[in-house]
Amino acid sequence: MGDSRKAVMGRPRGFDIDQALERAMRVFWARGYEGASLAELTGAMGITKTSMYAAFGNKEQLFCKALQRYGAGPAAYATRALEEPTARAVALAFLRGAVCTTTPPDGPSGCLTVQGALAASDESRAVHDLLVDWRNDAGVRLEERFRRAVDEGDLPRSADPRRLARFVMTMGFGIAVQAANGLGPAELDEIVDTALLGWPA
């Protein structure tokens, strides 16, 4: 009843919906939410506006789907990093992952969640808020991981997990801006090393 085994009725879709979403994600990544026009999006997706609306609903929902795909794909490093054995290794993996994702050889520089809608006009406030939550969630997960590290004795009792998480997130955001500004992975990795010099023993 209403599950996903909907019988394939009617005319079949004439394009690969996954590939279309991937391409839309890259356009949003490069242009931001407001900067990506329907014309450019559908052009890159290789479909017409009508097909896009039928498949995704509207521009906002398309962005939402693209954001989910971003989280599961290019930004998966943020989740993987949490599995590192020590807090320092988590921070290092997180930031190295950020560098890697924001400086891809074949894609747009920077981070979709930062380029997406840092500043936005009123009509796209929904997307703006969505991205604020997304970015905050990443920080909260880091904070919880660091809190566990304190419990496990991996971090000294004097360490403040929330503060450390915010610091790492700040570096991640900064890396995204620097990548958009033209810095390459080698230079950004140097910055990561510098940032972790003061990491609590």
Next chain:
Amino acid sequence: MGDSRKAVMGRPRGFDIDQALERAMRVFWARGYEGASLAELTGAMGITKTSMYAAFGNKEQLFCKALQRYGAGPAAYATRALEEPTARAVALAFLRGAVCTTTPPDGPSGCLTVQGALAASDESRAVHDLLVDWRNDAGVRLEERFRRAVDEGDLPRSADPRRLARFVMTMGFGIAVQAANGLGPAELDEIVDTALLGWPA
């Protein structure tokens, strides 16, 4: 000949051009370049589109003027910080200034040069490039200051001025994103302290 003593001929301007520019700057600050529409800009400036075009040329030149005002006003901390006696004091003043400017009690959160146009569509590439240069210039000035610090023995010979400058800039950009994300000055100051824990002796 052709100097600034142009005789005040014709109908006098009916508004304060400085105040209008200030208000335009705040709109760009909050909305970004593309997100700020002519209607919202002129509405905040209290003038009509015609007056705006007569006084500033077009939207791009208005943004350019607003950016100059931003550099001389809210972002003047970046230049003032260079005058601090030690490299560490420079970095601290720079980042504290960034926190202060990106979390004003009466203005938009974040940094105009970051919100302005991280991602942009083709037509506003000129503004995008302008901001890239602006951000890079700030880094170069920090780098030169840190190089001087090495020469003066203020920083150890092993320190890499460019790397330190890039690290501080990265933190500054990250602070701007965190401010736009809702963090307040107290929390951001904590982050600054954390960032400087590893500063070379």
Next chain:
DNA sequence: TTGGTTCAGTACCGATCGGTGCAGAACGGT
């Protein structure tokens, strides 16, 4: 073959985008 259902393409919607043409108002110089 027929009907129900879904997708694709064209042509179009009202609204808004950045930007202007034009007439008149407000000034200094003569």
Next chain:
DNA sequence: ACCGTTCTGCACCGATCGGTACTGAACCAA
């Protein structure tokens, strides 16, 4: 008083914005 100059306000420009109505085309079940 009159002129040249500059600023203002209104109406308007073509282009583009996100989004849709409508006509067929392409499929399945009966």
